Amino acid sequence: MLGRVANTIYWMNRYIERAENYARFMDVNYNLSLELPRNKKEQWKPLVMITGDWEKFASLYDFAEKKKVIYFLAFDERNPNSILSCITNARENARAIRTEMTKEVCEQINTLYYLVKNGVENKHHKNKNLRGFLTEIKNGCQLLYGMYDATISRNEGWNFGKLGQTLERADKTSRVLDAKYHFLSGSTKQVGSSLDLIQWAALLKSVSAYDMYRKKYGKLTSRCIAEFLILDTEFPRSILACLLRANRSLNILSGGSEGFSNVAQKQLGVLKSQLEYVDIDEIISAGLHDYLDDIQLKLNAVSSAIHESFFAIKSNY
Amino acid sequence: MPKLDFSDYDSKGFYDEMFDENNVVRPNYKRFLDRLQNMSRKKLTNLQHATDRAQLSLGMTFNVYSDDQGVERIMHLDIIPRIIDNKEWQHLEKGLQQRIKALNLFIQDIYNDQKVLKDKLIPQEMIFSSISYLKELQGFKPPKNIWCHITGSDLIKGGDGQYYVLEDNLRCPSGVSYMLENREILKRTFPELFESLDVKPVYNYTHILRDTLESLTEVDQPTIAVLTPGIYNSAYFEHSYLAQQMGAELVEGRDLVVKNDIVYMITTNGIQRVDVIYRRVDDDFIDPEVFNKKSLLGTPGLFRAYLKGNVVLVNAPGTGVVDDKAVYAYIPRIIKYYLGEEMILPNVKTYICEEEDDRKYVMENIHNLVIKQTDASGGYGMLIGPKSTKAEQKEFINKIKQNPRNYIAQPMINLSRVPTITDDTIEGRHVDLRPYALYGNDIKIIPGALTRVALKKGSIVVNSSQGGGSKDTWVLNS
Numbered sequence: 001m002l003g004r005v006a007n008t009i010y011w012m013n014r015y016i017e018r019a020e021n022y023a024r025f026m027d028v029n030y031n032l033s034l035e036l037p038r039n040k041k042e043q044w045k046p047l048v049m050i051t052g053d054w055e056k057f058a059s060l061y062d063f064a065e066k067k068k069v070i071y072f073l074a075f076d077e078r079n080p081n082s083i084l085s086c087i088t089n090a091r092e093n094a095r096a097i098r099t100e101m102t103k104e105v106c107e108q109i110n111t112l113y114y115l116v117k118n119g120v121e122n123k124h125h126k127n128k129n130l131r132g133f134l135t136e137i138k139n140g141c142q143l144l145y146g147m148y149d150a151t152i153s154r155n156e157g158w159n160f161g162k163l164g165q166t167l168e169r170a171d172k173t174s175r176v177l178d179a180k181y182h183f184l185s186g187s188t189k190q191v192g193s194s195l196d197l198i199q200w201a202a203l204l205k206s207v208s209a210y211d212m213y214r215k216k217y218g219k220l221t222s223r224c225i226a227e228f229l230i231l232d233t234e235f236p237r238s239i240l241a242c243l244l245r246a247n248r249s250l251n252i253l254s255g256g257s258e259g260f261s262n263v264a265q266k267q268l269g270v271l272k273s274q275l276e277y278v279d280i281d282e283i284i285s286a287g288l289h290d291y292l293d294d295i296q297l298k299l300n301a302v303s304s305a306i307h308e309s310f311f312a313i314k315s316n317y
Numbered sequence: 318m319p320k321l322d323f324s325d326y327d328s329k330g331f332y333d334e335m336f337d338e339n340n341v342v343r344p345n346y347k348r349f350l351d352r353l354q355n356m357s358r359k360k361l362t363n364l365q366h367a368t369d370r371a372q373l374s375l376g377m378t379f380n381v382y383s384d385d386q387g388v389e390r391i392m393h394l395d396i397i398p399r400i401i402d403n404k405e406w407q408h409l410e411k412g413l414q415q416r417i418k419a420l421n422l423f424i425q426d427i428y429n430d431q432k433v434l435k436d437k438l439i440p441q442e443m444i445f446s447s448i449s450y451l452k453e454l455q456g457f458k459p460p461k462n463i464w465c466h467i468t469g470s471d472l473i474k475g476g477d478g479q480y481y482v483l484e485d486n487l488r489c490p491s492g493v494s495y496m497l498e499n500r501e502i503l504k505r506t507f508p509e510l511f512e513s514l515d516v517k518p519v520y521n522y523t524h525i526l527r528d529t530l531e532s533l534t535e536v537d538q539p540t541i542a543v544l545t546p547g548i549y550n551s552a553y554f555e556h557s558y559l560a561q562q563m564g565a566e567l568v569e570g571r572d573l574v575v576k577n578d579i580v581y582m583i584t585t586n587g588i589q590r591v592d593v594i595y596r597r598v599d600d601d602f603i604d605p606e607v608f609n610k611k612s613l614l615g616t617p618g619l620f621r622a623y624l625k626g627n628v629v630l631v632n633a634p635g636t637g638v639v640d641d642k643a644v645y646a647y648i649p650r651i652i653k654y655y656l657g658e659e660m661i662l663p664n665v666k667t668y669i670c671e672e673e674d675d676r677k678y679v680m681e682n683i684h685n686l687v688i689k690q691t692d693a694s695g696g697y698g699m700l701i702g703p704k705s706t707k708a709e710q711k712e713f714i715n716k717i718k719q720n721p722r723n724y725i726a727q728p729m730i731n732l733s734r735v736p737t738i739t740d741d742t743i744e745g746r747h748v749d750l751r752p753y754a755l756y757g758n759d760i761k762i763i764p765g766a767l768t769r770v771a772l773k774k775g776s777i778v779v780n781s782s783q784g785g786g787s788k789d790t791w792v793l794n795s
Binding site: 110111 | 375548554557565571586
């Protein structure tokens, strides 16, 4: 497969995953904002913090008010990670790698693109239909995942796609957990208060983890939630589950050897092992924020290493 | 529900493909019209809207140069097809085969023996002054001596009901993906009509294309690539579509590298040899070592590899000389010279501004003529005399005086019309016809075509870059 094409597939999948995550974050936060007491409404800033684009936001807007945050995250062309930017980029990538995809997948990406574009034109950030719109984006992305998995061969391209998708997902889960955990643990001493519960539930819903968490643990506690989102091997959005999936694809792409044959494989293998052989109490006593920060840095390093190992081989021939 | 009514349809003044001058339906459209007349206006509008949506979700968009407003557009597909009966088609088929065979011999000759020039059939300067003539190819013979593997000639039908060839398009003719996708869409629009009308299929185009490309190399299971300028090219949809349908690699110039005169593509596992390249990049841009030095679209060394016979380029470089509109004027003589036959499909009468008598005539009659730049295409650089202002005419007269070699003139042809859906009614709109030919072991004409339609009332410019749309073209078996 062409290096340029592999790179494009990798990023297309990252963009779509990112857009879907943003839609979900916003939907949950919007829902939460309806139920919180008036003095607790200052929760749109943390949403921007999660995305890591606070500086960008602050350079464009004077304060984090609901409508501005929604516009910034969903439709702002100046935000390179807004849903609009992500879907536009994903579609542009899809056009560049048309030969690697099926008609189903291409048509769905186009449909998504026009959905978002119409959303901008109809000013969905201003009207009451925002949640319906966000649900359509979420569903549209998930439909795309389904088509992708149901119609595309498990070839090199598919594995590059999975690699991009799961690394992006691990990153987003770690960011949500990091931001919310801080916000929640610091904001209230009364664990178990109804306000607290609503917010913990919202955190889980932000990563579509509420139902599966409930099924496994029943009761909402900060320790169990952290354990579930970091270390669970069965839930497909936990950090470790994402790394396991990414590692499988990377091994196939690297020739399926034991150990490692390139830097990307080495770094991802080490990070995966780190999470496989740690328990949640060790993480919490080390400091959850620092631990998650470290994971994010290592994920970035893995992504750079993938670039070096597969996409930028021009100097090697 | 009001039914569609054609009693007010205006079929006068031009050749109409559906109705004769007395508004009686022509036999090839009879059954289609029966079906159409049973339809309500609303139903027809709904079908047209469904078609627009299908085009968008298929990503059938093209980019318009120098148009900032939303870079992408769809080429509007009008759902009323152009229908051609079998007899008419056979005539076209024979005419195109004859033409392509002769033109291929001509190209081989001007790069090798140059008999046609020695015999003074065509002035030598005319060929050598063409910017598309590549002297680097002198003495070169491509595999199987085929130069123009893919042709998409532009034909028009005049007021006399005769087909004329307007342009031959031997470089990188585009639009075939529209022929194929238009058919897919119309099959969904009028499923039962397809069955009852017995329309010849076009779906095997990409299979024949692949076979054609494979036939040009001795390599068993060759690696075939489609070379595209990239996603911002106006025909990118088509490049990716064809690569997809043929199971070929879609590459850009930067994906290729030439080592020891062999072409490779850069993959995630190192480099892999490429045997045949269907290139959709113009001659001038394929290799910055030889041609345009500033080209970022090409690959350094590609032309060297080609001359060594290590890679096949399709179409061969250098075919553009036939697309020179001054050379076009000589095609009737070229056919006679190489095949000893009379031309089956006539040319449009062409005045060569470089020849003194013709130039004088053109200057005096510019208001009645269409003036074309010899090296331009896509509807750019032309003047339509009867629709131009005095100032525009003056401007072109000056241009012709300065550089007569650059201009030819043709009489206005009254392009035929096909009923077309407009905002509130159905009216005749002018069309042309672009069938596609593939030259491998023999010359195959795919029984269908891209019919381009000038959507603006009265307009005769059908180019998509100038607001033209398209129609599906149905060739009947009977």
